[in-house]
Amino acid sequence: MPSEPPPADGPRLPDELLLNQGLAQLHLGQLPQARASLERLLSQNPAHFDAHYLLATVLGQQGEMEAALRAFDQALALRDNHPLAHGNRAALLLHLGRHAEALQAYDQAIALKPDFAAAHFRRGVVLQALGQPEAALQSHARALQLQPALDEARQAWLALKAQLGDQAPQAPETPADPTQAEAGFDARDNQRAAAKYLSQVESLTTPADAGASAEATWQALAERGQALARLQQPAEAAQLFERALAIAPEGTMLPGLLLGALRSSMGWDQLPALQARIEHDLATGIGSVEPITWLLQSDDPASHRQCSRLFGERLLGAAAAVPLLPPTAAGPRIRVAYLSADFAQHAVMTALAEVFELHDRSRFDIHAYAYGKPEGAGMRDRLRAGFERYHEVHALSDAEIARHLREQQIDIAVDLMGYTEGTRLGTFRHRPAPVAVNLIGYPGTLGLDGFDYIVGDATLMPPGSERFYSEQLVRLPGCYLPVDRRRPIALAPPRQALGLPEGGFVFCAFSHPRKISPDVFAVWMRLLRQLPGSVLWLVEDSEATSQRLRGHAERAGVEGERLVFAGRARFDQYLARYTRADLFLDTLPYNALATISDALWAGLPAITCTGQGYVARGATSILQAAGLPELVTSSLADYEALALRLARSPDELAALKERVLAAKTASVLTDTPAYARSLERAYGQMVARSRAGLPPAAFDVPAESAGSA
Template sequence: MKLHLESRDMCEWSGLGDLREGLRAKLARGESGKVSPFLLLAMSGVSAGEQRDCSELWMRDRQAACADDRAALAFTFDPAARPKIRIGYLSCDFHEHATSLLLVEMLEAHDRARFELFAYSYGADDGKSMRPRLEAAFDHFINIEPLSNIDAARAIHANGIDVLIDLKGYTQHTRTAILMFGPAPVQVNFLGYPGTLGTTMCDYIVTDGFLTPAASAKDYSESFAYLPHSYQPHGRKGLIGKAPTRADVGLPESGFVFCCFNQAYKITPEIFDVWCRLLLEAPDSVLWLLKNDKAEGNLKNEAFSRGVTADRLVFAEDLPQIDHLGRLQLADLVLDTSPYNAHTTASDALWASVPLVTCSGDTFPSRVAGSILSAIGLSELIATDLDAYFDLAYEFATNPTRLATVKAKLAANRLTTPLFDIEAYTRDIEGLYEIMWRRYRDGEAPASIGAVPIAG
């Protein structure tokens, strides 16, 4: 599996179809723990049901191995009401990281008269300004990195956490396994992993009606905790740097700029086919991608095999957030990946006033950008298949009036629609936390809660 991750990060796609069918066959045989759930999120043709099966199998033996320790711990909880609900956030990304960039203003907006906030951090302090800002956003910032998973669970339980929020799922450096010991009476899957954990570890997954229509409940082990708009938080304080010149960032002086700053592992051969077709049919256009030394050569070769010369691909260096947002303003249109959509990169583009075209599927990761676009009133930028996705992008690249119209709508909606209204978002998610806690105190099992789901 490590080789597969490296191959996807390199955009090495040979044998990808055979690999997918091999992984699906392993799932069908019930080979426990053989396939990492994260691998399937960016793999075309994999259903949400298969993603759940993969998560269930991934954790089956791991949960069995810790059953005796869990029984020995035998955590109990005091459901008595107290002045503040204690919320714990569990992550290794409390530093300059995409998750923290999304989350920080929500944490700062929490009602400290009603909630007491605990951070359980098992990641390094990178020495950048985000770390002290996050530390200040919590009532208690607790480093559990040196602790074993069992001892970390003991520490969380000892703090009397009412609702424990996992921000990692099955992503890199995760210690979601801490949740296997049940250190809190209510445990929640939120933001960091776009899909089900497929076990009894979490009672709820924070979502919205576009991401997970009610009919998709069978594909999730968690109950849906619905927010009324997008599940993704994003504030309004992110500074946007001055736009550089095109020459400063290696873009040609003229021509349409398609852009995708998603990580390379999200790029599939199917989506790259569409991108190259756009480059061929939109004269003088270029595709602006995030620089990845391991993938650059392969992407140029893949483009050449599709009739596109290497000079049509431009690679952007990694920059601090403020400068990244500044240069984004040079893009004309962001092209989303599928089936693993843009997350932070999608809302960042809209914050920088650049429209985004996405192709929504049937899985959580394939519907994230559609959720974000819905919350900013731009659902017309959501395609339901790759042909429609091409047609949308081509129309914007060749019809300046249509592009100007959607940019004007984005500018008008940017501060008047729910997507970036972090105060309202925070009140909504706090309402969910209160319902979760109240249901537990009243002896009620987890169930779908929150706003009436919007049509997906």
């Protein structure tokens, strides 16, 4: 969790430093921090145009449209000849439904910048709303003349041409993302400002700067460290977090930031002491680490719940219990809404895509609420087609999204994000539906009021684990994680082309490197030492991280070149790589989860070691559902022995691969229709309890009986 900037009554900082700090924070998605920095700048210099302008951008992204409009008005009072400011102000007016004012603002923007393609397009949108389709068509045409790849303008133009009865011409073939065209500060501006801010903060935090207070210094170190972490320089970030932690007071998120940077940079020596410090913090009611980072380090499910609760309060603010929403009126179908920023090629969506498509539309009305900006095609288009109604809500505030769900009379709101990047958990503080569900997006409890159920299975959440969850447990009869049976697998290139030996044994561990714990890595190195010619195939996060892992290997007595790293690839090509490996090795305490499911889908056997928490039991659930319980171990010693035995037993491994391939068509894991029906039965029971006026309660979904619908 980002740190707060120094208070307004602290030492005066240069205007340019505060502006670039706000820009860097906006670039990092730290909207509350960016707002505080800019408001501090304006308290020092109320006539700073860029601060008003950038603050308006931040407020707009936070969903405070009226406040953003006032900030743009203040900016334009200082500099009326800024076309982007007029354009952004017009966009807010359009969002607020003030079409006549929006048209006037777009006209001002275009008068100042005649080649402002996005403004021409948006002007056409306004004209269409005002009932002037011919004029709107001309605006869209002008936008396309200026920027032929402006996809939104192209689609609007063709739709209007068809509506007006004209022959639609050939549309431009290359779509583009028009969102940056109207941004006050585009991505390049953010990158430049972030880099400039980093250099400024470096000078601010040197010992030679006697004017910087301890608070200002650790704050600046933390901000710079977070920027470096986002720029994939975790080792450098860790150094700054460590310096900041030495002078910061208790109660900051610095221990968690340092933990994340150390795990990403393979800085393993400091992990035990840092884990002990965070455990002490959690035990004393101090939330000093993000939940997703803590799952990488700890296998204590009680601390997972405490971490989620404390972080949720920090993220959303302490709040009274979320009020219950009266149940919706019974209708012919149950209305279910899935909420996420990741309706794209993402692990969660890859798992759920076919489930969305398989929902029984005679009994369920399925909605998507997408609050991430649209990106990519392919998977996104498939996901769109999988819903009856697909709502783009990234421009709405949390309260507005919740209100929209209530207006649609949604019965069940399903969160697919939890504490992952881009989350909008604040929506659930406004009770968007009578029933709220936590489903697979975050591997664990959210620790929040406002969520009624978490969906899993009996392996993931065994009897006795109820105390580790703030939600009521719903256990499906099969595996908690569904499988998309439409995943294509490309033809894999030969081993040599992938940097692998033709004859040596290939262990594969395609989890993100930050999941690699030193005790698991030590097992892997012992396996390589005992199997001459074998290699370990890993995911390349960055060249620096790969070199650090090779350094750890060499200190363990293994040649660094026996670690082979795979770069990014298209999804079907990524799946194909598994066909060139011999055995998948899981991580602990944070299992591979969707990655291990991918390996099995491609025919690669995988082994795991069962831990205590949700995230340490996920791979066990997957392997058992695939009919492969013998690949599950209960200790790292057994895990190592099993891997070594299989590597030395080619006949046993070959037979195992045949069973893995057979499981693609004959296992609980890949019976996606049964998963969809089980999930629907769970939804039906949740809604039935709600409509009967009963509180949420844990239950197990029975297996589907033969011949049932």
